[in-house]
Amino acid sequence: MSKKSDIATQKEPASGPPATPNERASESRQLQENRALRAFAHRLTEKVAAKGWTQAEFARRLSLQMGREIDRRSVNGYFLGKHRPSHNMMAGIAKVLNQDIDQLYPGYLEVPGEVQSMLGVEPRLEFVDKGGGKATLNIRQEVSLSAALKVIHIITEELEKDERADDGSAKTSAGRRRPHN
Structure with a gap:
Protein backbone atom coordinates (compact mmCIF):
# COMPACT_ATOMS: atom_id res chain seq x y z
CA MET A 1 0.00 0.00 0.00
CA SER A 2 1.38 3.32 -0.89
CA LYS A 3 1.26 6.17 1.55
CA LYS A 4 -0.38 8.32 -1.11
CA SER A 5 -3.51 6.14 -1.20
CA ASP A 6 -3.84 6.23 2.60
CA ILE A 7 -4.12 10.01 2.64
CA ALA A 8 -7.65 11.35 2.31
CA THR A 9 -7.89 13.76 -0.54
CA GLN A 10 -9.91 16.90 -0.01
CA LYS A 11 -10.87 19.19 -2.79
CA GLU A 12 -10.67 22.82 -2.00
CA PRO A 13 -13.86 24.64 -2.84
CA ALA A 14 -13.68 26.39 -6.17
CA SER A 15 -13.75 30.06 -5.49
CA GLY A 16 -13.28 33.10 -7.60
CA PRO A 17 -11.73 36.33 -6.52
CA PRO A 18 -13.16 37.82 -3.31
CA ALA A 19 -16.26 39.95 -3.76
CA THR A 20 -15.68 43.68 -4.07
CA PRO A 21 -17.36 46.10 -1.65
CA ASN A 22 -19.72 47.18 -4.47
CA GLU A 23 -20.68 43.55 -5.16
CA ARG A 24 -21.31 42.93 -1.46
CA ALA A 25 -23.40 46.11 -1.18
CA SER A 26 -25.40 45.16 -4.26
CA GLU A 27 -26.00 41.67 -2.87
CA SER A 28 -27.06 43.18 0.46
CA ARG A 29 -29.52 45.55 -1.27
CA GLN A 30 -30.96 42.61 -3.23
CA LEU A 31 -31.45 40.60 -0.03
CA GLN A 32 -33.16 43.58 1.62
CA GLU A 33 -35.41 44.06 -1.41
CA ASN A 34 -36.33 40.35 -1.41
CA ARG A 35 -37.21 40.52 2.30
CA ALA A 36 -39.28 43.67 1.75
CA LEU A 37 -41.08 42.04 -1.19
CA ARG A 38 -41.93 38.96 0.90
CA ALA A 39 -43.15 41.20 3.74
CA PHE A 40 -45.33 43.12 1.26
CA ALA A 41 -46.77 39.83 -0.03
CA HIS A 42 -47.58 38.80 3.55
CA ARG A 43 -49.27 42.16 4.33
CA LEU A 44 -51.19 42.07 1.04
CA THR A 45 -52.45 38.55 1.80
CA GLU A 46 -53.51 39.59 5.31
CA LYS A 47 -55.31 42.75 4.16
CA VAL A 48 -57.19 40.97 1.36
CA ALA A 49 -58.16 38.10 3.67
CA ALA A 50 -59.35 40.57 6.33
CA LYS A 51 -61.77 41.99 3.76
CA GLY A 52 -62.98 38.47 2.97
CA TRP A 53 -61.85 38.70 -0.66
CA THR A 54 -60.31 36.04 -2.83
CA GLN A 55 -57.39 36.88 -5.12
CA ALA A 56 -59.88 36.91 -8.01
CA GLU A 57 -62.09 39.44 -6.22
CA PHE A 58 -59.08 41.58 -5.37
CA ALA A 59 -57.95 41.43 -9.04
CA ARG A 60 -61.45 42.48 -10.15
CA ARG A 61 -61.48 45.45 -7.78
CA LEU A 62 -57.94 46.42 -8.73
CA SER A 63 -58.90 46.28 -12.42
CA LEU A 64 -61.80 48.65 -11.75
CA GLN A 65 -59.50 50.99 -9.81
CA MET A 66 -56.83 50.98 -12.52
CA GLY A 67 -59.34 51.34 -15.36
CA ARG A 68 -57.93 48.34 -17.20
CA GLU A 69 -57.85 44.58 -16.91
CA ILE A 70 -55.18 43.39 -14.48
CA ASP A 71 -53.77 39.97 -15.33
CA ARG A 72 -54.41 37.46 -12.52
CA ARG A 73 -50.85 36.15 -12.96
CA SER A 74 -49.53 39.59 -12.04
CA VAL A 75 -51.77 39.74 -8.99
CA ASN A 76 -50.70 36.22 -8.01
CA GLY A 77 -47.07 37.34 -8.37
CA TYR A 78 -47.71 40.12 -5.84
CA PHE A 79 -49.26 37.61 -3.40
CA LEU A 80 -46.29 35.26 -3.82
CA GLY A 81 -43.70 38.04 -3.47
CA LYS A 82 -42.36 37.44 -6.98
CA HIS A 83 -43.22 40.80 -8.56
CA ARG A 84 -42.68 44.34 -7.31
CA PRO A 85 -45.62 46.55 -8.34
CA SER A 86 -44.98 49.66 -10.42
CA HIS A 87 -45.64 53.00 -8.72
CA ASN A 88 -49.04 53.35 -10.42
CA MET A 89 -49.98 49.77 -9.54
CA MET A 90 -48.85 50.23 -5.93
CA ALA A 91 -51.00 53.37 -5.68
CA GLY A 92 -53.97 51.37 -7.05
CA ILE A 93 -53.39 48.51 -4.60
CA ALA A 94 -53.20 50.95 -1.68
CA LYS A 95 -56.39 52.68 -2.80
CA VAL A 96 -58.33 49.42 -3.21
CA LEU A 97 -57.26 48.32 0.28
CA ASN A 98 -57.72 51.82 1.75
CA GLN A 99 -54.13 51.75 3.07
CA ASP A 100 -51.13 54.03 2.79
CA ILE A 101 -48.38 52.67 0.54
CA ASP A 102 -45.86 52.81 3.36
CA GLN A 103 -48.13 50.64 5.54
CA LEU A 104 -48.29 47.97 2.84
CA TYR A 105 -44.69 48.17 1.65
CA PRO A 106 -42.44 50.13 4.04
CA GLY A 107 -39.61 51.80 2.16
CA TYR A 108 -41.33 51.49 -1.24
CA LEU A 109 -41.38 55.25 -1.68
Whole structure:
Protein backbone atom coordinates (compact mmCIF):
# COMPACT_ATOMS: atom_id res chain seq x y z
CA MET A 1 0.00 0.00 0.00
CA SER A 2 1.38 3.32 -0.89
CA LYS A 3 1.26 6.17 1.55
CA LYS A 4 -0.38 8.32 -1.11
CA SER A 5 -3.51 6.14 -1.20
CA ASP A 6 -3.84 6.23 2.60
CA ILE A 7 -4.12 10.01 2.64
CA ALA A 8 -7.65 11.35 2.31
CA THR A 9 -7.89 13.76 -0.54
CA GLN A 10 -9.91 16.90 -0.01
CA LYS A 11 -10.87 19.19 -2.79
CA GLU A 12 -10.67 22.82 -2.00
CA PRO A 13 -13.86 24.64 -2.84
CA ALA A 14 -13.68 26.39 -6.17
CA SER A 15 -13.75 30.06 -5.49
CA GLY A 16 -13.28 33.10 -7.60
CA PRO A 17 -11.73 36.33 -6.52
CA PRO A 18 -13.16 37.82 -3.31
CA ALA A 19 -16.26 39.95 -3.76
CA THR A 20 -15.68 43.68 -4.07
CA PRO A 21 -17.36 46.10 -1.65
CA ASN A 22 -19.72 47.18 -4.47
CA GLU A 23 -20.68 43.55 -5.16
CA ARG A 24 -21.31 42.93 -1.46
CA ALA A 25 -23.40 46.11 -1.18
CA SER A 26 -25.40 45.16 -4.26
CA GLU A 27 -26.00 41.67 -2.87
CA SER A 28 -27.06 43.18 0.46
CA ARG A 29 -29.52 45.55 -1.27
CA GLN A 30 -30.96 42.61 -3.23
CA LEU A 31 -31.45 40.60 -0.03
CA GLN A 32 -33.16 43.58 1.62
CA GLU A 33 -35.41 44.06 -1.41
CA ASN A 34 -36.33 40.35 -1.41
CA ARG A 35 -37.21 40.52 2.30
CA ALA A 36 -39.28 43.67 1.75
CA LEU A 37 -41.08 42.04 -1.19
CA ARG A 38 -41.93 38.96 0.90
CA ALA A 39 -43.15 41.20 3.74
CA PHE A 40 -45.33 43.12 1.26
CA ALA A 41 -46.77 39.83 -0.03
CA HIS A 42 -47.58 38.80 3.55
CA ARG A 43 -49.27 42.16 4.33
CA LEU A 44 -51.19 42.07 1.04
CA THR A 45 -52.45 38.55 1.80
CA GLU A 46 -53.51 39.59 5.31
CA LYS A 47 -55.31 42.75 4.16
CA VAL A 48 -57.19 40.97 1.36
CA ALA A 49 -58.16 38.10 3.67
CA ALA A 50 -59.35 40.57 6.33
CA LYS A 51 -61.77 41.99 3.76
CA GLY A 52 -62.98 38.47 2.97
CA TRP A 53 -61.85 38.70 -0.66
CA THR A 54 -60.31 36.04 -2.83
CA GLN A 55 -57.39 36.88 -5.12
CA ALA A 56 -59.88 36.91 -8.01
CA GLU A 57 -62.09 39.44 -6.22
CA PHE A 58 -59.08 41.58 -5.37
CA ALA A 59 -57.95 41.43 -9.04
CA ARG A 60 -61.45 42.48 -10.15
CA ARG A 61 -61.48 45.45 -7.78
CA LEU A 62 -57.94 46.42 -8.73
CA SER A 63 -58.90 46.28 -12.42
CA LEU A 64 -61.80 48.65 -11.75
CA GLN A 65 -59.50 50.99 -9.81
CA MET A 66 -56.83 50.98 -12.52
CA GLY A 67 -59.34 51.34 -15.36
CA ARG A 68 -57.93 48.34 -17.20
CA GLU A 69 -57.85 44.58 -16.91
CA ILE A 70 -55.18 43.39 -14.48
CA ASP A 71 -53.77 39.97 -15.33
CA ARG A 72 -54.41 37.46 -12.52
CA ARG A 73 -50.85 36.15 -12.96
CA SER A 74 -49.53 39.59 -12.04
CA VAL A 75 -51.77 39.74 -8.99
CA ASN A 76 -50.70 36.22 -8.01
CA GLY A 77 -47.07 37.34 -8.37
CA TYR A 78 -47.71 40.12 -5.84
CA PHE A 79 -49.26 37.61 -3.40
CA LEU A 80 -46.29 35.26 -3.82
CA GLY A 81 -43.70 38.04 -3.47
CA LYS A 82 -42.36 37.44 -6.98
CA HIS A 83 -43.22 40.80 -8.56
CA ARG A 84 -42.68 44.34 -7.31
CA PRO A 85 -45.62 46.55 -8.34
CA SER A 86 -44.98 49.66 -10.42
CA HIS A 87 -45.64 53.00 -8.72
CA ASN A 88 -49.04 53.35 -10.42
CA MET A 89 -49.98 49.77 -9.54
CA MET A 90 -48.85 50.23 -5.93
CA ALA A 91 -51.00 53.37 -5.68
CA GLY A 92 -53.97 51.37 -7.05
CA ILE A 93 -53.39 48.51 -4.60
CA ALA A 94 -53.20 50.95 -1.68
CA LYS A 95 -56.39 52.68 -2.80
CA VAL A 96 -58.33 49.42 -3.21
CA LEU A 97 -57.26 48.32 0.28
CA ASN A 98 -57.72 51.82 1.75
CA GLN A 99 -54.13 51.75 3.07
CA ASP A 100 -51.13 54.03 2.79
CA ILE A 101 -48.38 52.67 0.54
CA ASP A 102 -45.86 52.81 3.36
CA GLN A 103 -48.13 50.64 5.54
CA LEU A 104 -48.29 47.97 2.84
CA TYR A 105 -44.69 48.17 1.65
CA PRO A 106 -42.44 50.13 4.04
CA GLY A 107 -39.61 51.80 2.16
CA TYR A 108 -41.33 51.49 -1.24
CA LEU A 109 -41.38 55.25 -1.68
CA GLU A 110 -37.70 55.81 -0.91
CA VAL A 111 -35.74 57.52 -3.63
CA PRO A 112 -34.51 54.81 -6.02
CA GLY A 113 -30.83 54.43 -6.72
CA GLU A 114 -31.37 55.44 -10.37
CA VAL A 115 -32.52 58.90 -9.30
CA GLN A 116 -29.60 59.25 -6.89
CA SER A 117 -27.23 58.21 -9.69
CA MET A 118 -28.86 60.66 -12.08
CA LEU A 119 -28.33 63.44 -9.54
CA GLY A 120 -24.72 62.39 -9.08
CA VAL A 121 -25.06 62.73 -5.31
CA GLU A 122 -27.19 61.40 -2.53
CA PRO A 123 -29.87 64.08 -2.27
CA ARG A 124 -30.99 65.72 0.92
CA LEU A 125 -34.53 64.51 0.72
CA GLU A 126 -37.65 65.10 2.74
CA PHE A 127 -40.57 62.82 1.99
CA VAL A 128 -43.95 63.01 3.72
CA ASP A 129 -46.66 60.43 2.95
CA LYS A 130 -49.92 62.38 2.94
CA GLY A 131 -52.03 59.23 2.56
CA GLY A 132 -54.48 58.53 -0.22
CA GLY A 133 -51.66 57.99 -2.68
CA LYS A 134 -50.28 61.54 -2.25
CA ALA A 135 -46.97 62.73 -0.85
CA THR A 136 -44.93 65.88 -0.40
CA LEU A 137 -41.38 65.74 -1.72
CA ASN A 138 -38.65 68.31 -0.99
CA ILE A 139 -35.19 67.96 -2.51
CA ARG A 140 -32.68 70.47 -1.19
CA GLN A 141 -29.59 69.71 -3.19
CA GLU A 142 -27.63 71.68 -5.75
CA VAL A 143 -27.58 69.71 -8.99
CA SER A 144 -26.85 70.35 -12.63
CA LEU A 145 -29.53 72.07 -14.68
CA SER A 146 -29.88 68.87 -16.73
CA ALA A 147 -30.57 66.73 -13.65
CA ALA A 148 -33.07 69.28 -12.30
CA LEU A 149 -34.93 69.32 -15.62
CA LYS A 150 -35.09 65.50 -15.66
CA VAL A 151 -36.60 65.42 -12.16
CA ILE A 152 -39.10 68.15 -13.07
CA HIS A 153 -40.04 66.21 -16.23
CA ILE A 154 -40.72 63.01 -14.23
CA ILE A 155 -42.86 64.87 -11.68
CA THR A 156 -44.76 66.80 -14.37
CA GLU A 157 -45.61 63.58 -16.21
CA GLU A 158 -46.98 62.05 -12.99
CA LEU A 159 -49.05 65.17 -12.22
CA GLU A 160 -50.52 65.14 -15.73
CA LYS A 161 -51.47 61.44 -15.35
CA ASP A 162 -53.17 62.24 -12.03
CA GLU A 163 -55.06 65.18 -13.58
CA ARG A 164 -56.25 63.03 -16.52
CA ALA A 165 -57.41 60.34 -14.09
CA ASP A 166 -59.20 62.94 -11.93
CA ASP A 167 -60.84 64.50 -15.02
CA GLY A 168 -62.01 61.09 -16.19
CA SER A 169 -63.61 60.24 -12.85
CA ALA A 170 -65.22 63.70 -12.60
CA LYS A 171 -66.76 63.34 -16.08
CA THR A 172 -68.02 59.86 -15.23
CA SER A 173 -69.65 60.96 -11.98
CA ALA A 174 -71.03 64.16 -13.57
CA GLY A 175 -72.71 62.12 -16.31
CA ARG A 176 -74.62 59.88 -13.86
CA ARG A 177 -78.18 60.63 -12.91
CA ARG A 178 -79.43 60.38 -9.39
CA PRO A 179 -82.23 57.92 -8.86
CA HIS A 180 -85.54 59.43 -7.75
CA ASN A 181 -86.79 58.42 -4.30
